[in-house]
Amino acid sequence: MTGRGARISFAVWSALVIAFLWIPLVLIALYAFNSSSIQGWPITSWTLHWFSVAWHNQEARDAFWLSVKVALIATTIALVLGTMAAAAVARFRFFGREAVSFLLVLPLALPGILTGIALSTSFTFVGLTPSIWTIVIGHATFCVVIVYNNVVARLRRSSPSLIEASQDLGADGWQTFRFVLWPVLSTALVAGGLLAFALSFDEVIVTVFTAGAQETLPIFILDNIERGQQLPVVNVVAFFVIVITVIPVALAQRVMRDTGLIRRGGAQVTETVEAAEIPAV
Amino acid sequence: MVVDAGALEAGLPGRRARLRLSGLLWQRPWLKALGLLTLPLAAFAIVYLGALAVLFISSFWTVSSFTATVEHTWTLANYRQIFDTSQPYLQIAGRTLGIAAAVTVTDAILAFPLAYFMARLAGKRMRAVLFVMVLLPLWSSYLVRIYAWQTILAHGGAINWGLDKLGLPDQNLAYTNTAMWIVFSYVWLPFMVLPVYAALERIPDSYLEASADLGASGWKTLRSVILPLALPGLVAGSIFTFALTLGDYITPLLVGGTSSQLIGIVVYNFMQEANAPFAAAYATIPMAIVGVYLLLARRLGAFEAL
Amino acid sequence: MRRIHKRPRASVVAVSVVTAALAVAVSGCGGGGGGTSATTSTTIGKGEGSLNVIEWPLYTDKSFAKAFEQKTGCTIHRKDAGTSNQMFALMHGNGGGGGGQYDLVSASGDASLRLINAGDVQPVDINQIPSWKDFLPQFKSPSHNTVDGKHYGVSVQWGPNTLIYNTQNVNPAPAGWDEIYGSKYKGKLTVPNNPIQIADAALYLMQTKPSLGIKDPYELTKDQLTAASQLLMSQKPLLKRYWNYAADEITSFKNGDVWMGAGWPYQTLALQADKQPIKEIVPLPTTGWADTWMLAAKAPHPNCALKWMQYVTTPKVEAQQALVFGETPVNPLACPYMDKLQKGSCAAYHLNQPASYYSKIKFWKTPVPQCGWNNSSDCMDYNAWVQAWTKITG
Numbered sequence: 001m002t003g004r005g006a007r008i009s010f011a012v013w014s015a016l017v018i019a020f021l022w023i024p025l026v027l028i029a030l031y032a033f034n035s036s037s038i039q040g041w042p043i044t045s046w047t048l049h050w051f052s053v054a055w056h057n058q059e060a061r062d063a064f065w066l067s068v069k070v071a072l073i074a075t076t077i078a079l080v081l082g083t084m085a086a087a088a089v090a091r092f093r094f095f096g097r098e099a100v101s102f103l104l105v106l107p108l109a110l111p112g113i114l115t116g117i118a119l120s121t122s123f124t125f126v127g128l129t130p131s132i133w134t135i136v137i138g139h140a141t142f143c144v145v146i147v148y149n150n151v152v153a154r155l156r157r158s159s160p161s162l163i164e165a166s167q168d169l170g171a172d173g174w175q176t177f178r179f180v181l182w183p184v185l186s187t188a189l190v191a192g193g194l195l196a197f198a199l200s201f202d203e204v205i206v207t208v209f210t211a212g213a214q215e216t217l218p219i220f221i222l223d224n225i226e227r228g229q230q231l232p233v234v235n236v237v238a239f240f241v242i243v244i245t246v247i248p249v250a251l252a253q254r255v256m257r258d259t260g261l262i263r264r265g266g267a268q269v270t271e272t273v274e275a276a277e278i279p280a281v
Numbered sequence: 282m283v284v285d286a287g288a289l290e291a292g293l294p295g296r297r298a299r300l301r302l303s304g305l306l307w308q309r310p311w312l313k314a315l316g317l318l319t320l321p322l323a324a325f326a327i328v329y330l331g332a333l334a335v336l337f338i339s340s341f342w343t344v345s346s347f348t349a350t351v352e353h354t355w356t357l358a359n360y361r362q363i364f365d366t367s368q369p370y371l372q373i374a375g376r377t378l379g380i381a382a383a384v385t386v387t388d389a390i391l392a393f394p395l396a397y398f399m400a401r402l403a404g405k406r407m408r409a410v411l412f413v414m415v416l417l418p419l420w421s422s423y424l425v426r427i428y429a430w431q432t433i434l435a436h437g438g439a440i441n442w443g444l445d446k447l448g449l450p451d452q453n454l455a456y457t458n459t460a461m462w463i464v465f466s467y468v469w470l471p472f473m474v475l476p477v478y479a480a481l482e483r484i485p486d487s488y489l490e491a492s493a494d495l496g497a498s499g500w501k502t503l504r505s506v507i508l509p510l511a512l513p514g515l516v517a518g519s520i521f522t523f524a525l526t527l528g529d530y531i532t533p534l535l536v537g538g539t540s541s542q543l544i545g546i547v548v549y550n551f552m553q554e555a556n557a558p559f560a561a562a563y564a565t566i567p568m569a570i571v572g573v574y575l576l577l578a579r580r581l582g583a584f585e586a587l
Numbered sequence: 588m589r590r591i592h593k594r595p596r597a598s599v600v601a602v603s604v605v606t607a608a609l610a611v612a613v614s615g616c617g618g619g620g621g622g623t624s625a626t627t628s629t630t631i632g633k634g635e636g637s638l639n640v641i642e643w644p645l646y647t648d649k650s651f652a653k654a655f656e657q658k659t660g661c662t663i664h665r666k667d668a669g670t671s672n673q674m675f676a677l678m679h680g681n682g683g684g685g686g687g688q689y690d691l692v693s694a695s696g697d698a699s700l701r702l703i704n705a706g707d708v709q710p711v712d713i714n715q716i717p718s719w720k721d722f723l724p725q726f727k728s729p730s731h732n733t734v735d736g737k738h739y740g741v742s743v744q745w746g747p748n749t750l751i752y753n754t755q756n757v758n759p760a761p762a763g764w765d766e767i768y769g770s771k772y773k774g775k776l777t778v779p780n781n782p783i784q785i786a787d788a789a790l791y792l793m794q795t796k797p798s799l800g801i802k803d804p805y806e807l808t809k810d811q812l813t814a815a816s817q818l819l820m821s822q823k824p825l826l827k828r829y830w831n832y833a834a835d836e837i838t839s840f841k842n843g844d845v846w847m848g849a850g851w852p853y854q855t856l857a858l859q860a861d862k863q864p865i866k867e868i869v870p871l872p873t874t875g876w877a878d879t880w881m882l883a884a885k886a887p888h889p890n891c892a893l894k895w896m897q898y899v900t901t902p903k904v905e906a907q908q909a910l911v912f913g914e915t916p917v918n919p920l921a922c923p924y925m926d927k928l929q930k931g932s933c934a935a936y937h938l939n940q941p942a943s944y945y946s947k948i949k950f951w952k953t954p955v956p957q958c959g960w961n962n963s964s965d966c967m968d969y970n971a972w973v974q975a976w977t978k979i980t981g
Binding site for chain 2: 007020028040104107109113114117141144205222226242
């Protein structure tokens with residue numbers, strides 16, 4: 001399959017598809033600099049004026065901070081619960097393990113609207129008023145899954161005998177965690193956490209149903225697009241959102257790329273331990 | 282186990298207790314699993330599965346017309362309405378399935394050559410670059426990407442401007458099924474590229490060499506060796522394109538039109554109409570379809586490819 | 588654990604009767620205005636600093652709301668709605684009464700009674716709104732916001748649904764609603780995505796097909812509803828789209844996607860302000876809306892809410908809002924202010940001759956089974972309208 005003609009056609013196709021993926025993003029980013037309040041194309045005059053307007057827009061700022069708060073809380077919950085679940089599934093064989101694995105994929109696989117209306121109906125049923133916490137609960141359901149996936153993948157790739165070796169050498173549970181497990185897991189946690197943060201910050205499908213009068217940034221954008229209000233401010237906010245979600249994802253990528261080192265490091269430890277193995281008593 | 286007993290005894294009593302706990306957990310690993318699992322699983326079961334259960338139960342309730350009070354009496358009225366052929370709900374579900382299928386096929390066609398190029402033809406650096414270029418749009422705001430298309434497809438937007446430049450007539454793409462098909466294909470495309478890439482990357486070079494040795498042409502190798510091996514990846518990608526399209530309401534809300542009501546937007550509208558039970562009933566349809574699809578996908582090995 | 592209990596209609600009626608009886612007994616001289624009630628007080632407690640409203644666009648427009656915010660310290664947070672159903676759902680969701688989230692809603696007549704019956708709004712002491720005594724008589728205690736002598740809010744503005752058209756593309760100018768059901772401008776039309784549109788179709792049939800016997804466009808028998816639905820289904824292929832929010836319609840006109848549509852004066856004014864070649868006609872009789880600011884049962888900021896009600900019903904503010912949205916005030920003292928802001932506007936919006944104009948508008952109201960015109964209970968209820976509408980648009 002490496003004929004020259006074939007290579008070139010594949011390359012061209014790939015370029016076109018990548019262009020298809022990026023052009024709309026670039027276009028909407030350009031609209032942030034459009035001085036006209038009409039969203040036509042092409043853009044005839046450029047300005048930074050709307051950035052200043054958006055900066056001073058109290059509603060947008062409140063929405064931004066609410067999104068940040070929600071994302072931080074949801075990510076924290078996700079890190080704790082996701083790691084615990086991943087550790088259990090990756091390391092132990094127990095009854096119902098397959099089922100647990102399957103269940104934990106559901107929040108991502110099922111359409112978000114189901115999560116949204118399920119939570120909304122349940123909140124009303126138990127009399128829970130919408131607040132930042134109902135939003136967090138909605139986000140946590142899939143943030144947990146993201147962290148879980150990352151940690152499980154990492155644990156599957158690393159050797160289980162590391163823990164055995166550590167305990168053979170006389171470490172208790174806490175020391176094993178601190179000196180052996182943590183270095184192996186840390187990058188997975190960081191990557192998972194960053195991805196969960198980005199996902200929560202961007203979330204709208206579930207939030208529409210779990211928020212009351214609270215406006216996260218995506219809700220702010222959606223409300224204004226729907227109602228056709230403040231579109232130039234929305235364009236600036238959209239530009240800002242694109243930039244701000246690129247950062248954690250790019251960071252996560254870098255972190256995950258460094259895993260090669262960690263993995264090699266882990267292998268070295270395993271080799272050393274095996275070499276020094278003392279016959280069991 | 283070689284342990285310096287003296288050092289152990291001389292250590293802190295706390296350490297002794299911790300060691301005993303570690304020993305206990307070591308001997309009974311399932312205890313550890315249990316300890317780790319209880320909190321997340323309980324939270325998950327109560328919040329997520331519990332919510333889904335409440336949703337399903339509420340689909341058997343109705344809402345009084347005037348005051349929108351939820352009446353907790355068991356009835357199949359909602360389901361009867363959905364399956365009543367004089368009502369549009371089955372037709373809307375059919376339309377949604379059709380668009381989901383079209384989007385899946387489109388994305389498979391768009392993604393496969395790109396994934397193949399990334400996995401087998403591109404150099405190491407190019408591969409990393411392409412990987413990032415596919416990943417970033419996926420993670421940049423979903424809502425903003427749909428909004429971008431709303432402005433592009435509008436009458437005075439970029440598409441008509443481009444057509445004008447090419448001397449072609451203006452298209453009225455805004456608020457049509459075509460518009461939704463384009464936007465869905467766009468938004469879910471990275472979901473298809475990544476699993477297919479992963480699957481293609483895993484194919485050992487030796488397979489392709491062997492196929493060539495046996496006299497197969499490039500196309501035959503593609504059909505008989507590569508595609509079957511890439512299938513789990515395609516199925517994994519299709520889970521996303523299919524399931525996400527089935528339940529989506531933001532796209533129909535922003536770029537959909539008169540004859541383009543989808544399951545998602547109908548559910549959304551009924552929630553807006555304070556008729557949550559009917560919305561719940563109608564939402565069981567995509568839930569069932571996705572559930573079945575997931576089980577089928579598992580059979581085809583998609584879960585390993587994820 | 589909260590439960591939402593079903594209340595059979597009989598007990599609702601019983602409770603209302605008893606309450607009414609008590610109210611009459613307690614109020615002594617009852618009746619509109621006057622009276623020597625010892626609790627009359629136009630002073631409201633201190634503002635809470637914040638006010639969450641669900642509104643039609645521009646109902647708390649900064650041009651007249653900013654002064655209020657500065658005077659009272661109540662910062663307004665707005666959620667714009669596109670339809671009455673949205674308003675109802677927002678108020679009724681999350682446990683009802685505004686969910687503890689919202690204070691005020693500018694409900695039209697097709698949402699107000701639903702809100703009252705669902706217990707989502709609370710009565711206000713109308714004596715706390717000084718401008719109320721100056722209102723047009725039709726809007727002091729209309730049946731859509733006053734039940735058993737209790738005022739669930741205060742009327743604010745009213746207006747008709749209009750036919751908006753592009754003067755460059757639509758020739759000759761339309762004279763009535765015919766064009767919007769005909770194929771002359773196929774693919775260039777738009778109507779609201781709102782089940783209440785069925786009433787517009789019914790109103791049209793009232794004139795074009797009197798044999799159907801439609802007497803009230805909101806009280807339709809099964810056959811009448813079917814006929815109206817069929818008219819709307821035949822209209823559907825002629826439409827470019829259904830609009831969800833007023834701004835959708837504005838954008839569609841601006842884009843050239845539509846040339847004619849059903850809308851509100853708000854859209855026309857916005858397009859004209861943008862130098863678009865847009866005009867509107869009001870082919871009477873037409874459907875319309877009469878809006879009430881209602882106080883949520885669980886309003887977190889009731890004082891700010893009442894202060895707003897006081898403020899927005901004063902003549903000057905009524906005039907400002909009327910000209911911003913394109914509607915008619917309920918306070919006739921606004922007339923000279925309107926003319927000062929825009930010459931001739933008082934007459935243009937019929938505030939100087941409200942009665943005849945009023946009678947030609949069929950104001951939005953919620954379809955209920957009880958038909959007033961034939962004293963039966965077999966008219967189609969709101970659920971039936973929603974199902975019919977989903978069938979039309981789906």
